[in-house]
Amino acid sequence: MTKASTRDFYNRVYEVVAEIPFGRVTSYGAIAGYLGVRSGARMVGYALNTYTAEDLGFEIPAHRVLNRLGQLTGRAYFEGDSMRERLEQEGIEFIEEYTVNMEKHFWDPALLNETDPKN
DNA sequence: GCCTTGACGTTAG
DNA sequence: ACTAACGCCAAGG
Numbered sequence: 854m855t856k857a858s859t860r861d862f863y864n865r866v867y868e869v870v871a872e873i874p875f876g877r878v879t880s881y882g883a884i885a886g887y888l889g890v891r892s893g894a895r896m897v898g899y900a901l902n903t904y905t906a907e908d909l910g911f912e913i914p915a916h917r918v919l920n921r922l923g924q925l926t927g928r929a930y931f932e933g934d935s936m937r938e939r940l941e942q943e944g945i946e947f948i949e950e951y952t953v954n955m956e957k958h959f960w961d962p963a964l965l966n967e968t969d970p971k972n
Numbered sequence: 973g974c975c976t977t978g979a980c981g982t983t984a985g
Numbered sequence: 986a987c988t989a990a991c992g993c994c995a996a997g998g
Contacts, residue, residue: 880980881979881980882980882981882982885981891981892980892981892982894980894981895978895979895980896980897979898978898979898980899978899979901979902978902979918979919979920979920980920981921980925979927979929979930979
């Protein structure tokens with residue numbers, strides 16, 4: 854085991870990603886910031902890159918995590934265009950081939966703390 | 973054990 | 986408004 858804190862960070866990332874609502878997207882930086890690691894955006898991406906559904910025991914909607922500009926930077930790690938296809942299925946509006954309308958669909962992880970999470 | 977790489981983001985020019 | 990550079994830190998070579 855490397856460092857317990859590192860593993861915990863990854864697990865927290867998976868938990869947050871698992872809570873992203875259908876039809877909404879968030880960014881690596883937003884998740885990192887929510888976890889208190891402002892400069893850990895890169896680690897969030899790394900966590901998603903190295904995770905396996907078997908280790909977790911469940912699937913997470915990693916396709917709903919984009920960079921701060923709404924670009925599908927991780928599309929190469931998905932099967933074909935499945936990342937874009939999934940987002941389109943959820944009604945996500947694209948402003949470019951691989952860029953979604955962030956302003957419209959952005960979901961802030963901080964909303965998890967809201968008493969009324971109907972955003 | 974050093975060097976490079978990267979699902980990122982901010983700042984400087 | 987656009988581009989370049991840097992900071993971040995875990996893995997893999």
